[in-house]
Amino acid sequence: ETGVTQSPTHLIKTRGQQVTLRCSPKSGHDTVSWYQQALGQGPQFIFQYYREEENGRGNFPPRFSGLQFPNYSSELNVNALLLGDSALYLCASSSAGTGGADTQYFGPGTRLTVL
Amino acid sequence: GENVEQHPSTLSVQEGDSAVIKCTYSDSASNYFPWYKQELGKRPQLIIDIRSNVGEKKDQRIAVTLNKTAKHFSLHITETQPEDSAVYFCAASIAGNQFYFGTGTSLTVIP
Numbered sequence: 001e002t003g004v005t006q007s008p009t010h011l012i013k014t015r016g017q018q019v020t021l022r023c024s025p026k027s028g029h030d031t032v033s034w035y036q037q038a039l040g041q042g043p044q045f046i047f048q049y050y051r052e053e054e055n056g057r058g059n060f061p062p063r064f065s066g067l068q069f070p071n072y073s074s075e076l077n078v079n080a081l082l083l084g085d086s087a088l089y090l091c092a093s094s095s096a097g098t099g100g101a102d103t104q105y106f107g108p109g110t111r112l113t114v115l
Numbered sequence: 116g117e118n119v120e121q122h123p124s125t126l127s128v129q130e131g132d133s134a135v136i137k138c139t140y141s142d143s144a145s146n147y148f149p150w151y152k153q154e155l156g157k158r159p160q161l162i163i164d165i166r167s168n169v170g171e172k173k174d175q176r177i178a179v180t181l182n183k184t185a186k187h188f189s190l191h192i193t194e195t196q197p198e199d200s201a202v203y204f205c206a207a208s209i210a211g212n213q214f215y216f217g218t219g220t221s222l223t224v225i226p
Contacts, residue, residue, distance in 0.1 A: 033214065042121075042204050042216035043159065056212040059116070090158065094211060104149070104214070106158040 002027055004093050004107035012113045013081050021076045021110045025093030031055070032074040033104065034066060035090040043090055049074055078112075086114045117142040119207050121217025128195050129225050136220045138205035139187040145207040145215075148181060148188045153219075154201045162203075163190070195224045 005024045013019050025032050031050045035043035045058035049068035063079040072093075078085055088111050092104035118141040128134050140148075146167035151159035165172045165179045165188065172179050176195075181188040192199055205217040 031211070035214075035216075040219075042206075042218050043214075044216070045214050048212060058213065103161070103164065104211075105161065106151075108158050 004029075004091060004105050006089075006091055006107040006110050008110060009108070010111045010113075012115065014115050015081055015083060017081050017114075018077065018079045019081060019112060021078075021089050021091075021112070022073065023076070023091035023093075023107055024073045025091075026105050029093035029095045029105075030072050031094045032068060032072065033092045033094070034074070034076045035092065036060075036085075037088040037090055037109070039087075046076065081114045083114050086112060088112075117145060117207055117209075117213070117215040119205060119215045119217045121205050121220060123220060124218065125221045125223075127223045127225060130195060130197060132195055134190075134192045134195055134199070134222055134224075136190045136203055136205070136222075137187060138189070138207075138217050139185075140207040140215070141186065142207070142209065143183075143186065144209050147208040147211060148179070149206050149208070149214075150177075150179060150190050151204045151206065151216075152201045153204065159204060192222075195222075197224050197226050200224045 007022045033048040034046040037043045047057040048055045052068045065077045068074045088109045090109045092106045094104045121138045149164035152162045153159045178191040202219045208214045
């Protein structure tokens with residue numbers, strides 16, 4: 001059984017560029033949530049996907065968008081990157097079925113640096 | 116939206132002593148409260164959680180208490196060990212749809 005995986009591990013972009021981050025949920029999980037964690041801060045909820053539908057969104061602008069595929073893997077897209085988007089991006093997966101949608105398991109994160 | 120406050124931001128204890136971290140939340144609809152431990156450069160790891168129909172939960176040296184009326188919950192670590200040193204985050208959620216995290220507590224256990 002594999003845990004939550006994310007790619008890439010690290011990424012460096014310049015202001016104005018676009019970035020796509022990827023997440024594969026834990027086996028058997030159908031719900032993926034994305035978080036932004038700035039240095040020294042707690043994770044900030046971006047949005048959640050449940051079976052390919054957005055299931056909740058935090059206080060992030062529309063240039064943060066996402067997608068979930070039929071195999072429940074997910075992408076986070078960020079357009080028009082700003083310096084302030086530099087952070088660790090975490091995804092977490094859970095199951096709305098057997099375990100309940102609330103017990104989340106985090107991936108290792110993608111460290112995004114915007115120059 | 117939900118607002119989660121966490122205190123203290125830093126905590127140092129002697130090995131073997133107890134550590135207590137407290138969180139408050141604002142939305143009475145929140146019904147799930149997990150605690151995560153994050154070591155430097157690593158992912159947050161779920162260490163214990165509690166749901167709103169329970170007042171206390173214990174797992175070996177770790178316990179969590181919940182006071183729904185006062186909207187606060189606490190993490191208790193007894194007999195602390197150096198490997199307990201990490202950043203701890205509390206979170207609140209409504210049925211697992213949105214999670215709101217506290218700002219973290221950096222715990223240092225002094226051998």
